[in-house]
Amino acid sequence: MSTSISSCSALITKHFQLPEEELAAYQSSQQELEEALASIINNLLNQDMTRLMNAFYKIDLDEVRFKDILTTAAPDQIAITLAREVVKREMQKIKTREKYKDF
Template sequence: MDDIKVLSRIIGKDFELEEELSEELIRQKMIHAFSWLLDNDISKMMNILYRTDVDEERLKSLLVSRSQLPSAEVIADEYISRQKQKVETWKKYST
C-alpha cells in the first residue's frame, strides 16, 4: 500500500477523509479542519495533537517562527509531519 493511502487511513482516525486524496488535498483539508477547531473546539484540537504525539514545545516554537503564516497551517503541517513519521516507522519495522 502506498504511503499516501496509509497516511489517509491514519489521519482518518481523527478526521473524516476520502481514501483517494493527494497529499496536497490532505494538507488543505487539515488546514481547514484545524482552522475550524481553533475557532470552535480548541480542547478537541489539543486532544488530537496529544494523541498524535505532536511535540508541544516544537509546535510552540514553529508557531512563533512562522508567525507570518496562519496558525492552522502551521499546526496542520506539523500534524501531517508527525503522521508521516509514523508511516515511516511502520514501514521500517514491518519489513
C-alpha cells in the same frame, strides 16, 4: 493515490475523530491532504481547542513546536503550518512502521 498518503489520511481521521469519508476526497497529493486538514484544524482552533489538543496528543506532535507555531506564525498561516506538522509526523510513523514491520 499513494499508499502513504492513504495511510496518513486514515491515521489523521482516527486521531481527529473524523467521519471516515471526511478526508477521502483529498488523497491525491500530500498538499491536498494538508489543505483539507488545515481547514479542519482552523475550525477546531476556533470552536473546540480541547478536541484539537487531544488529537495533537495522540499524534505525538511536539508541544514546543506546537507552541512555537501558535506564537510565531502569521495568524492566517497557523492552521496550514500545523497541518503540515501533523502530516509530517504521521508520515514519520508510517515509515517507521514499514521499516520494522517484519521484526
